[in-house]
Every structure is written in C-alpha cells, then in structure tokens.
Amino acid sequence: xxxxxxxxxxxxxxxxxxxxxxxxxxxxxxxxxxxxxxxxxxxxxxxxxxxxxxxxxxxxxxxxxxxxxxxxxxxxxxxxxxxxxxxxxxxxxxxxxxxxxxxxxxxxxxxxxxxxxxxxxxxxxxxxxxxxxxxxxxxxxxxxxxxxxxxxxxxxxxxxxxxxxxxxxxxxxxxxxxxxxxxxxxxxxxxxxxxxxxxxxxxxxxxxxxxxxxxxxxxxxxxxxxxxxxxxxxxxxxxxxxxxxxxxxxxxxxxxxxxxxxxxxxxxxxxxxxxxxxxxxxxxxxxxxxxxxxxxxxxx
Numbered sequence: 484x485x486x487x488x489x490x491x492x493x494x495x496x497x498x499x500x501x502x503x504x505x506x507x508x509x510x511x512x513x514x515x516x517x518x519x520x521x522x523x524x525x526x527x528x529x530x531x532x533x534x535x536x537x538x539x540x541x542x543x544x545x546x547x548x549x550x551x552x553x554x555x556x557x558x559x560x561x562x563x564x565x566x567x568x569x570x571x572x573x574x575x576x577x578x579x580x581x582x583x584x585x586x587x588x589x590x591x592x593x594x595x596x597x598x599x600x601x602x603x604x605x606x607x608x609x610x611x612x613x614x615x616x617x618x619x620x621x622x623x624x625x626x627x628x629x630x631x632x633x634x635x636x637x638x639x640x641x642x643x644x645x646x647x648x649x650x651x652x653x654x655x656x657x658x659x660x661x662x663x664x665x666x667x668x669x670x671x672x673x674x675x676x677x678x679x680x681x682x683x684x685x686x687x688x689x690x691x692x693x694x695x696x697x698x699x700x701x702x703x704x705x706x707x708x709x710x711x712x713x714x715x716x717x718x719x720x721x722x723x724x725x726x727x728x729x730x731x732x733x734x735x736x737x738x739x740x741x742x743x744x745x746x747x748x749x750x751x752x753x754x755x756x757x758x759x760x761x762x763x764x765x766x767x768x769x770x771x772x773x774x775x776x777x778x779x780x781x782x783x
Contacts, residue, residue, distance in 0.1 A: 491537035491550065499551070503542065510538040515636040519661065528661070535660070609660035609669035613652070616641075616673045620680045623647050624712050624738055631673065641673065646738030648685070649677045682710060690736040694749045696720060701753050709749045711735040718749065726753045 492499050495509040516522065517531040540546045616631055626645030632638045641653060652672045659669030677685065684691045694709050704722030708715045709732055716732050728751040736745030756763065 489533065491541055494533050494537040495541065501541075506538065506541050510534065510542070511634050514538075514634070518635050518637070521636055532661075606664040606666040607662060608666050609662040611669040611672060612659040613672045613674055615676055616653075617676050617678055618643075618647070619678050620683055620685065621712055623675065623677055626738070645742075646740070647675050648688075649675060651675050683712065685737060688737060689745065689748055691748045691750060693752045694730070695752050695754045696724070698753055698755060701725065701751065709735075709747070711747060716747075720751070724751050726751055 492501070495501075495506060495513065497505055497509050501509075513534045514531065517527045517534060519528045519531060522531075540550050614631075614633055616629075618629075622629065623643070624646060626643040626647065629641050629643050630638060631641050637658075639655060639658065641655065643653060647653065652674050655671040655673065657668045658671035662668050682692055690712070692710055694707060696705070696707060700707065700720060701724045702722065704724075705720050706717055707720050709718045709730070711732070712735075716735055718730050718732055720730065730749040730751065732747040732749060734744050735747040738744055759767065
C-alpha cells in the first residue's frame with residue numbers, strides 16, 4: 484500500500500514562505516534530535532531520513548521552485564501523471580548508477596525504495612556528503628589531529644596530512660549518509676578553506692612573508708630575523724638591497740608531499756623612522772649632501 488506523500492515544509496515544521504535561514508535552522512534542530520547516532524529510538528532513523536530528504540530539496544533554490552510548482556512531481560525526468568501516486572513505470576538513477584524500477588507508488592515510497600530499510604533484500608550504499616573546514620596556515624602546515632564538529636551534531640577527530648591546501652578535500656571513509664538495507668555508509672569529504680593570515684601568504688605553493696628593514700641595514704647589509712610558521716630564522720641581508728628583493732630561507736616553507744618542506748621567501752620592505760632625533764636628522768642631511776645616488780634615475 485502506498486504511503487501518502489508528505490509535504491516537505493510540514494516535515495521541517497516551517498511555513499511555505501520560510502527563508503533559507505529558517506529552513507537551515509529547522510533542519511539543524513531536527514537533525515540533532517533524530518540522528519541515529521544520537522537518538523536510539525526505533526523510529527529515529529526513518530524520521531531522520533525524512534528530514535534529510537526535505538532539507539535536500541528545500542535548501543536548493545531550483546529544486547524548491549520546482550517542488551513549489553509541481554509538488555510530488557517536482558523531480559525532472561520522473562514519468563508521473565498524478566500525485567500522490569505514480570502511474571506506469573519509469574526509472575531513476577540511484578547513487579552508483581543503479582537503475583531502480585518503480586510502479587504505482589507514492590513519492591515517499593520511491594525514496595524508501597532507494598534509501599529506506601523497508602525493501603527486503605535491497606542494499607545500497609549511502610550518499611557522500613561534503614562539509615567545509617576552516618584552518619589557519621599554521622594548522623594546515625602542521626597537520627595532525629583536528630577536532631571537527633558538523634551541523635548534524637556529530638564530531639570527529641581528523642588526522643590531517645601536513646601541508647593540506649586551499650580547496651583540497653580530506654576523505655573520511657564511512658562517515659557520510661547512512662546506507663539502506665544493510666548497505667555501507669557513504670563517505671564524508673572535508674573541503675579545506677585557509678583563513679587569511681596577517682603575516683604570511685601562500686602563493687602557488689610558496690610561503691612568503693614581508694620583512695621590514697632599516698635603510699642602513701639595506702644599504703650596508705645585516706643579519707636579520709625572518710619570521711617562520713614555527714618561530715624565526717636568522718638570514719643574511721646583502722648590502723645594497725632594495726625593497727622588493729626576495730631572500731630565500733631554505734627548508735622553512737610549505738610542507739611537500741614527500742615529507743619535507745619547501746623554502747620560505749622573505750620580501751624586503753625598507754621602512755624609515757616616523758620621527759627622527761636631532762642627531763639622526765643631521766646624519767641623514769649629511770648623507771643627502773654627500774651622496775650622488777639618484778633613486779629615480781635610469782640606472783638606480
């Protein structure tokens with residue numbers, strides 16, 4: 484016997500004119516309440532799947548528009564001619580490319596056929612999920628264990644590889660959507676987003692940092708301290724260095740896939756005192772009078 488189609492707005496407990504934020508808040512609250520890992524009541528898993536199904540449609544503007552317009556017949560490609568039942572036979576692609584035939588069944592029956600536990604002997608892998616995780620440059624470079632909390636209330640300790648970069652994905656096998664009929668769970672992919680750093684930049688896999696130096700250090704040469712992700716390193720600044728010159732600090736850059744580290748590039752930035760003492764002003768005036776150097780000439 485077909486199960487009557489259940490309105491997705493009713494499932495999430497929101498009005499039809501609910502905003503995207505209202506829908507997301509309702510989903511988070513219900514997902515925490517009914518997630519099978521947190522709620523061991525017999526009906527919790529079925530309820531959680533209904534909630535996930537409703538959220539998957541209503542959070543997507545295109546799917547929501549089709550659902551508002553067509554109701555149970557919103558899914559493009561489904562050969563349906565009357566809600567709440569399906570007439571005739573059609574097919575839908577189940578994750579993994581399996582063709583699943585269905586007959587005169589309700590829309591929620593169709594989802595149960597794909598994902599629910601009620602079809603004896605039907606076994607399917609759960610869907611893959613993706614979540615975003617924000618990391619500082621220091622966290623991404625160091626790698627190692629990191630505690631991650633998801634919107635559905637679950638938490639994991641993830642062992643990150645050193646040097647994971649912007650946009651890369653970390654796979655957590657079996658932590659995605661639940662399978663049906665005893666099938667395995669899908670995978671969870673964590674997509675990395677690197678937070679901006681006020682000091683360091685990561686450009687084309689190279690770690691870069693600006694280093695302020697005094698005019699006399701740039702002119703005469705000096706040994707200066709360059710900050711690194713794990714501390715600092717002393718580097719020789721050659722005499723006659725101008726702003727923009729890059730100094731290479733070997734082995735202090737971004738981790739590579741072979742377990743080593745690239746180089747850190749320190750860019751020289753010449754700075755002058757905001758206020759000069761009387762003696763400093765005298766010395767600069769003497770230098771200006773004695774020097775023939777023209778920084779705006781054709782051969783600086």
